[in-house]
Amino acid sequence: MVNVYDQANALESALRQSDEFKALESYYKAVNENEESKKLFDEFREVQMELQVKQMQGEEILDADVERAQQTAQAIEADENIKSLMESEQKLSQLIQDLNRVIMKPIEDLYKVNEQ
Template sequence: MTVNVYDQANALESALRSSEEFNTMKDLYGKVNGNEESKALFDEFRTVQLELQQKQMQGEEIGEEDVMKAQQTAAEIEKDENIRSLMEAEQKMSQLIQDLNRVIMKPIEELYGENS
C-alpha cells in the first residue's frame, strides 16, 4: 500500500487548525485586532520587523538607529497585555511546529545516521 504523503500533510494541517495552540493564537490575535491601541502597536512592531529582515536579506548594515527603534517597539509591546499574550501563544505554536519538524525529519536523520 502506497502512502500519499500529501494526504498526510493535509491531515496534519487540519489537525493544526483544530489544535488548542492554534485556536488560542487565533483568539488572541482577534483581541489584538479588536483593540485600536494594541492593533496600532502590533502593526508598528511588524513593520519594524519586516524592515530589519529586508535589510538583512539585502546585506545592508543594521544601524544603531534601527536597533534602538526595534528595542523601543519591543519595550512598548511588553506593556500591552493583548500582544504579550499573543506572543506567548506564538511561542507555544512555534514549539509545536519544531516538535513536528523533528518527527518529520526523523527518517532522514536515521538514514544518514546509519551510514556514518
C-alpha cells in the same frame, strides 16, 4: 501505498484544531479588535520587516534603527494582548518544531544507519 500529501493535509487540519492554534487565533483576534494593540502590533511588525530587509540587502543597521526596535519591543511587552499573542505564537512554534523533528526522523535514522 500511503499518500504523503493526504497525510500532510490531515496534519494541517489537526494543527488548525490544536489548542495551540486556537489560542493563537483567539489572541490575534483580541489584538486586532483593540485599536491601541493593533497599532502597536502593526508598528512592531513594520520595524521587524524593515530590519530584515536591510539585513538581507546587506545595508547597515543604524543605531536609530536599533533604538526604534527596542522602543517598539518595550511598548509591546507592556500590552497584555500582544504579550499573550506572542506567548501563544511561541507555543505553536514549539509544536511545529516538534512535528518537524518527527517528520525528519526517517532521514536522520537512514543517515545514522549508513554511518555505522
